Amino acid sequence: MQPSLNLLRTFDAVGRHLSFRAGAEELHITASAVSHQIRDLEAQLGMPLFVRRHRQIAFTPEGAAYHAAVSRALTDIRRATQVLQGAEDSAPLRVSAMPYVATDVLAPAIGRFLAQWPSLRIDIQAETRSMDVAGGDTDVAIRFGYVMHDQTIPLAPAEVTLLCAPSLAETVRADPYAAAQRYSLYSMTDYRELWTRWFEYQQWPDTFRETISLNSYRGLLMAAAHDGLALGLLPVVTPLVQAGVLAAPLPLQRMPLAHFSLEVREAVRWRPEVVALVSWLRALFSECARTTDEYFSSLAV
Incomplete structure (x- = not known):
């Protein structure tokens, strides 16, 4: 049985950080979900990939070798996708939000993020309607609503x-x-x-x-x-x-x-600049909440 790409992506993130919690932060899921996915992967492979110690983990010899191969393969997939989507990658990254959040929260702060990604162009969309992320209306949507769905990433x-x-x-x-x-x-x-x-x-x-x-x-x-x-x-x-x-x-x-939350279009979700943007937006809203308190x-x- 071949492991799913989702399990391999989780394994790669945990292996790069050697931490379930840090891997979960990168993937924007809970540490418990990461732990369950790693156990599922180990069960499918029939061997342990990590040695669990108090407050830390380490690779088994088999896990280290497998991680090196998986990491190379995922890098190749990302590069191949970027080549295939070259025209899309050169287009601005579209980020939508309700107008007040777009103009008074996001726009004044986004320059700090772009200083770290000088070649990235961002198109901020101030929209009152709910943007269809899966349908391609936008790439990253900052949501405001009473219910958070499985694909949303919590902000505040x-x-x-x-x-x-x-x-x-x-x-x-x-x-x-x-x-x-x-x-x-x-x-x-x-x-x-x-x-x-x-x-x-x-x-x-x-x-x-x-x-x-x-x-x-x-x-x-x-x-x-x-x-x-x-x-x-x-x-x-x-x-x-x-x-x-x-x-x-x-x-x-x-x-x-x-809740304020995020939804990211699957086609761009794992681009390095989008992963970085999601982490930056989570930090931005966390800081807003801390300042408010x-x-x-x-x-x-």
């Missing part, structure tokens, strides 16, 4: 909190429910139900005035910054609060909502 949990014009912060903090009855409530056109969920989360009476909806998330944030209230999507709106454009009157009130904790002191 998403939460919402109440934001308002800085001039209203004290009034809202003193009586947020009364403020929600008095001032304009801004919402995204397709996410009007968020205010209902927020009222339920706060255990406020379930009646409130009709919201003002916009089809631009940045637009509604800027509108709220002048004279009203909005629900801020964390961690991506934190820079606007740090800059004083908006105020967060209830910093400890953060409602769990959904630290900053909002400081507001509550």
Whole structure:
């Protein structure tokens, strides 16, 4: 029985790092899944490939020889694919995201990544519609949604909190429910139900005035910054609060909502620059989440 390419790719990653955890990080799967795949490969081959020690692993003699051969073969496959897809490789790498994430999170930071890949061209697609990655609409999609599928790579949990014009912060903090009855409530056109969920989360009476909806998330944030209230999507709106454009009157009130995640087109998934980009995006969102936790904790002191 010939091992699957997926098992061999996992074996190659673990062997290069000599670590299940580091191999899992590279492949964007759990260390447990990596461990199970290596055991499946060893069972198919009928011999151990690694010696398990406390907190570390090492090759068996057979494993070392097999890894060298597998690594060469996978490199040859990647090179052959790059030659075959030469025209595609020269095209910009398409990265899609909801408009606010594209313009306010990704675009300002992507230069740091491109400094490490100077020959790479990236086309950032700001899209409100869900891009069909498998169908070729885009190469890398930053998703926002309530459900993560098997092919998605987690980036960060998403939460919402109440934001308002800085001039209203004290009034809202003193009586947020009364403020929600008095001032304009801004919402995204397709996410009007968020205010209902927020009222339920706060255990406020379930009646409130009709919201003002916009089809631009940045637009509604800027509108709220002048004279009203909005629900801020964390961690991506934190820079606007740090800059004083908006105020967060209830910093400890953060409602769990959904997830930010990634989906990558299979044809480009294992290109070195795409593997590096995925790792960089995960680090970017992790840093956004860490900064958000630290900053909002400081507001509550």
